[in-house]
Each structure stands twice: as C-alpha cells, then as structure tokens.
Amino acid sequence: MSEAAVALHFNVDGEDFTSAGQASVQVKKSLRQLGIDSEIIRKVSIAMYEGEINMVIHAGGGEAHVLIYEDRIEIKLDDHGPGIANIEMAMQEGWSTAPDNIRSLGFGAGMGLPNMKRYTDDMKIDSVVGEGTHIVMTVNL
Amino acid sequence: MKVNELASALRLQSITEPDGEREIDGCYIGDLLSWVMGRAQSGNVWVTIMSNINIVAVATLADVSCIVLAEGVTVEDSVKAVAEAKGVNLFTTPMTAYEIAAKIAALTV
Structure with a gap:
C-alpha cells in the first residue's frame, strides 16, 4: 500500500450548524489546487459534505481525514455519536431519524448516506450503537 | 448564456454577483438540500x-452557476x-x- 501523497485533517464542530460544510469546501479548494478533475472534485466534496452534515446532525461532530493517493482519494469519517442501529435502513433513500428543526433547514431528507454511496466508488460503514461510526469512502482517480 | 445575461433578461434582483460571467447550463428546482446535491448538475441555475x-x-459543492430565490425570498446579511x-x-x-424555469427554458433551450 503506497503512502498518501497528500493528507488533510479536519475537526467537524458538532455545535455549530451554520459552519457545517467548511471542511468540504476546504477539500474542494485543495483538490482544485492539485489539478484534480472537476467531476472527481464534485463527487468527493459532495460525499464529504453529506458525511460532515451527518456528523453534525447525529453525532455531535467528529473527525474527517482526506487522503489523496496516486490512484484514489479516501475520505475517512470518525465520530463518537450514537451509532447506526440499522445500516440497511439508513442506506435507503428517504429514511431519516433527523429531528424537525433539522428538516426545517432543508436537511433530513434521508439522502445523506445514499448520496455518499452514489458519489463514491466504494463505501464501508463500521458502526456500533452507543460507541460511534467509522466510514471510509473511496473515489478512484 | 451567462449568469449576468440571465439576470438582466429575467430582471432578477442581485444579492451577490461575484461571478456574473459564469456560463449557465440548465436549471434545477429543489428545497431539500441533500436532494439538490445529489441531483443538480454542474452549471445549473438552482431555484429554491x-x-x-x-x-x-450546497451551491459551492454542487457547482451550480447561481442560486435564484423564488417568490420574493430574501436572505439575512450573514x-x-x-x-x-x-x-x-x-x-x-x-x-x-x-x-423562472419556464423563462430559462424559453431563453436557452
């Protein structure tokens, strides 16, 4: 396994809903500076934003690592939130446990995890109820 | 057609216009943010x-050309x-x- 050429790390603030998305926007900027193809940038930054929003809505924040290799980009999301009780249900479009105040902001449509899967070539979810969720998404270059 | 040309043709009221020279490519209407991110295409005019x-x-990540707020909706200064x-x-x-969508279609399709 080769070393990542570029590694980015972000703390996602679980308290501040208004700043959610900052990490994704920063990733987009960094990928653009690296000259990555714009469709790849779109996929990575949308998948990352959905993950970031999920961590804010459900987990009180978390950490994101973005690793850029020669042949792929990996996005790792780690939180210590409540975990996902039923991953199969959570992967269905339209299924959400987001509260009403989140829905009124335009989130909670049940599209977060499905979008993350849709925009990446591989996604692995490792979640333990009461402990947290770890997600690794890969976009091939 | 460029964003500033569309704004002028439809008499849209500008709130911000830092990149008026951006080319528009189609239109997407939606209010559920994740839905919009999953479906809107790069260059779309996003109506919400x-x-x-x-x-x-969402506009930044989905790479839409502009946001058009319909029905007189405005935003806070922040x-x-x-x-x-x-x-x-x-x-x-x-x-x-x-x-809005009908007029964009009439102008660009």
Whole structure:
C-alpha cells in the first residue's frame, strides 16, 4: 500500500450548524489546487459534505481525514455519536431519524448516506450503537 | 448564456454577483438540500425557496452557476456575506419557481 501523497485533517464542530460544510469546501479548494478533475472534485466534496452534515446532525461532530493517493482519494469519517442501529435502513433513500428543526433547514431528507454511496466508488460503514461510526469512502482517480 | 445575461433578461434582483460571467447550463428546482446535491448538475441555475446559510455550501459543492430565490425570498446579511466570500451568485425574484424555469427554458433551450 503506497503512502498518501497528500493528507488533510479536519475537526467537524458538532455545535455549530451554520459552519457545517467548511471542511468540504476546504477539500474542494485543495483538490482544485492539485489539478484534480472537476467531476472527481464534485463527487468527493459532495460525499464529504453529506458525511460532515451527518456528523453534525447525529453525532455531535467528529473527525474527517482526506487522503489523496496516486490512484484514489479516501475520505475517512470518525465520530463518537450514537451509532447506526440499522445500516440497511439508513442506506435507503428517504429514511431519516433527523429531528424537525433539522428538516426545517432543508436537511433530513434521508439522502445523506445514499448520496455518499452514489458519489463514491466504494463505501464501508463500521458502526456500533452507543460507541460511534467509522466510514471510509473511496473515489478512484 | 451567462449568469449576468440571465439576470438582466429575467430582471432578477442581485444579492451577490461575484461571478456574473459564469456560463449557465440548465436549471434545477429543489428545497431539500441533500436532494439538490445529489441531483443538480454542474452549471445549473438552482431555484429554491430555502434561504438559510447552508444553501451557500450546497451551491459551492454542487457547482451550480447561481442560486435564484423564488417568490420574493430574501436572505439575512450573514448569508449574503458568506455567499460573496465563497464566490456564489445569488439572486431573488418575485416569480415562482415554475415561472423562472419556464423563462430559462424559453431563453436557452
């Protein structure tokens, strides 16, 4: 396994809903500076934003690592939130446990995890109820 | 057609216009942010009635050419400031989403 050429790390603030998305926007900027193809940038930054929003809505924040290799980009999301009780249900479009105040902001449509899967070539979810969720998404270059 | 040309043709009221020279490519209407991110295409004019701060991040990530707020919706100054800083074109108009889309279609399709 080769070393990542570029590694980015972000703390996602679980308290501040208004700043959610900052990490994704920063990733987009960094990928653009690296000259990555714009469709790849779109996929990575949308998948990352959905993950970031999920961590804010459900987990009180978390950490994101973005690793850029020669042949792929990996996005790792780690939180210590409540975990996902039923991953199969959570992967269905339209299924959400987001509260009403989140829905009124335009989130909670049940599209977060499905979008993350849709925009990446591989996604692995490792979640333990009461402990947290770890997600690794890969976009091939 | 460019964003500034569309704004002029439809008499959209400019809230921010940091990148008026951006080319527009189609239109997408939606208020559920994740839905929009999953479906809107790069270059689309995004028509919505959602006006909170998160629309700026969604517009940036989905790479739409501009946001048009329908039915006279406006934003708080903080949203305007962030949109300006992130280079997101933002307009408002009294028209409904349908009227806006129909006019964009008439102009560009």
